[in-house]
Amino acid sequence: MKKLVVLLLVSYFGLASAQDLEIPVKLLSNSKNAPQRYLGTDNFGWTYTIADNEFKKEKDGLKLKYRTLSLGEIYKVDIQNPLQLVLFYRKFNTVVLLDNQLNETKRINFSNLPESLVIEAAGLASQNRLWLYDINTQQLGLFDLGQYSFKTITPPFTDNIKYYQNDYNYFYWIDAANKCFAVNLFGNVSALGIAPAYDQVQIVSSKELIIKKDNALYFYNLEKQTQTPIAIVEKSFQSFHYTAQILSIFTDSEINTYKITLPK
Structure with missing residues (x-):
């Protein structure tokens, strides 16, 4: 009898462990969308995308757009502050700042500075x-x-930047190795x-x-x-795109938004 109980307990906990192998998600919303490059969703529910090199933000049927033909392709966008959006045009060595209505407030060509810079990465910091x-x-x-x-605040990097991400207080990067x-x-x-x-990768914390690997998503713990x-x-x-327990998945035709709780 004891052996039977032990066997049942092992089977139960083995099943529970197998079920816990995946992190569950809960669908919050689904919206149809034309094929474009998805950038993320801010804390106010605005969705940011790029289509035909036009930067857009959308919410509840309202659409705002920004386009400049003279700077080429938008390489990177920083949307962490909806009141001060940063568009980086790497080929033209230029950053454009936009307000929350997508009005251009500042344009900086780093080649035209007294001491010119050649920029590979750009994002919004504090102050x-x-x-x-x-x-x-x-x-x-x-x-x-x-x-x-x-x-400058760092010694020269020893390897090229493969991916970067930033917030107000930290700059994160992954090098070629x-x-x-x-x-x-x-x-x-x-x-x-x-x-x-x-x-594809997003840094959630230090x-x-x-x-993203082979059309699947994974949570990776760097320490463990x-x-x-x-x-x-x-x-x-x-x-x-992930932010504040909200995971957004962008397919060819729609955006699915999920609630997710990541392991601690």
């Missing part, structure tokens, strides 16, 4: 500054938008670990990533080096 990575010096620094001055790093506003650099192979599947239903999708 009216930009994070900039300058290829000339191979250093990361802060650009003061009021003073139009640039100050998939090594992950973070630097704060004072130039203190931290090695975070090594990312697995990915097709310890956590969400990666563990990878857990996320239980989405899409068999094929273009991109994803």
